[in-house]
Amino acid sequence: MCSSRSSTAPYLRLSTTHLACLSAPLSPTPRRRWPRILAAVLLPLLVLGGIGLYGAWRVLWRPNVAESAEGPAYLFIRTGDTYQNVLLTLQKFELLREPATFDWLARRRGYPQRLRPGRYRLDFDLGNEALLGRLMRGEQDTVDFALDAFKYKPQLARQLQRQLEADSTSLRVLLNRPEWLQQRYGVDTTAVLTLFIPGHYRLLWNTSAQGFIDSMAAQHRRFWTEVRRKRADSLQLTPTEVHVLASIVQRETAKKEDKPLIAGVYLNRLRRGMKLQADPTLLWAIGNFGVRRVLNKDKLVDSPYNTYKHKGLPPGPITSANRQSLDAVLKPAAHDYLFFCAQAGGSGYSDFAATFAEHKQNARRYQRWLDSLNIKR
Template sequence: MITKKNQKYYMIGMVAISVMISSFAFYFYQVFFSPNTLTESQQPVSLKIPSNANFKQVSDILTENKIITDVISFSFVSKIMKYQDNVKPGLYTIQPKMSNKDLVSLLRSGKQTPVQLTFNNIRTKEDLAEKITNKLEMKDEQFLRLLKDSLYIRKFEFEEETIMSMFIPNTYEVYWNTSPEQLFDRMYREYNNFWNDERKEKARVLGMTPEEVSTLASIVQAETAKRDERPKVAGVYINRLERNIPLQADPTLVFALGDFTIKRVLNVHKEIESPYNTYKYAGLPPGPINLPEISSLDAVLNYQDHNYLYFCAKEDFSGYHVFSTNLRDHLNQARKYQNALNAAKIYQ
């Protein structure tokens, strides 16, 4: 028989247990659902979790960058939600005042924020490696190593001289922790997407492969920065190729010399022994001398049909050119341009 005294103890015990359960439930709720990220900020931040990072490293990054306020509660929730042994690398966008549950759910899901990857104005493999990786986890030397690996690039059916034509300058979405090999695969897919049946047919009509189109487009692009003029310049080079006349493209000499500070090509430059010397050798050089933009590639595929065989920069330095059908007119314009260079004291 329960005495009044025992009843009193029982009630006290029940109240104490209820208080404990309520306190634990409240604490549990607080730990899981109370804001714990960027509590004093209104702006989201990017969190980079390196490849092969463990939970302690993630926790340290969050703490050192003041992304989370309470590391103990974050660790507790991570343990309960089995994230501590399931860390996924990548770039994540952390919103202000996220709860531990939301934060751990995001990181555990691996739902990264893609990186906008843009590359253009590129001359060399070193330029490409630097610009294509500058927003990614990988180092430029890792990517450059593959660019120069003749065995590796042959699996994409390119050679050392033509591999640059596989990269179509544009803006792409990729993940921050994409590996060099994954990025190569992605760029190869984009290359094949660009070279659709319509473009391949236009190249075939020209008697060129896509790589040869890229090579000519790189020369056209180096000759003029004016996009509206590129189909006309392309037409000149198509005419010269059809007549087996050397292209005599100054930018190919600059590429052969490897000195991109040259503003005025001189006769001495034309003596360099190189397959890229289009004054010495007719036809196209072995590969592109820069990374041609889509507008340059399409300028070749949709070249302007005309009878011009020569062009020379205008003496007003507008960036446009004067086109000629004969050598006499061309030499007259070249003289005007050379006089303008002398007047501007541009000698090399």
């Protein structure tokens, strides 16, 4: 053991013993080992955590809808479809980048037991979590339903089946149930066609046939405002009669300017108790709208739609009248005309007359033009 006792000399004297003590190696200082231990434990945990977070992001939030240059895709789920059908549709049309991750999450969320039919928009930024939420909540995208003018119930039924899930048979059955129509809408099997006003509507793709009629009836009620009802009353017409007359006007011309004039002609004839003698009603009766010229033999057909035989309006519309035609009847032009016929030259406009003699001159002019076309052919 080294000793360092001081001498009595005024200066420090180092003995060989002191030198030995100074030259001896110092005992090692204990190193701090906890950073290594911490790193050895945490690093694997961080790696595993990172892998887990990446996996969760990939399954839950990573955009999984396949992009397309044609825009967002749509998934149609029919009433009664199974989850397997939905999965096959997603795979067949390659709507998802990774169908397997969607399937994995869907099964764990119980989606196969909570399937909801409809038309769903698949935006490109949707991950599985957001997509499943949309499907399970039934957040459908509506359809722009274009209702075109139609003359017969089967034509309406075909429009329905072409654009919505509902089948045409269901609609045709409902349109021919008189008691049900009267109780629910206050119309018969003929007047029910007045509920359908041509135009564009936003509907759910899986709207049922009854839901479709309900929607059209609601639009019909919105059209018939208090102002329009008062106008109909002033003409001594019911809303249904306005629809019937508007359907005739619509078949007579496509020219917006002529519609109020033609409506005025028919209203003048109704007030005087004259037969309408409307060719479109006769064509409806014989079931041929392709006839360009009505013949005398056609006027003999036995039908309540033959306005050459029967006074007043026919029992129902001959086509679905649009808003323009309806408003033309509700706001007719004021004049004394009782006759009109198509103008020569094929402009689509009409010549109007207050007397039969004037009308015959206009009709001859039009007939000569038609004959000239036949000669040229």
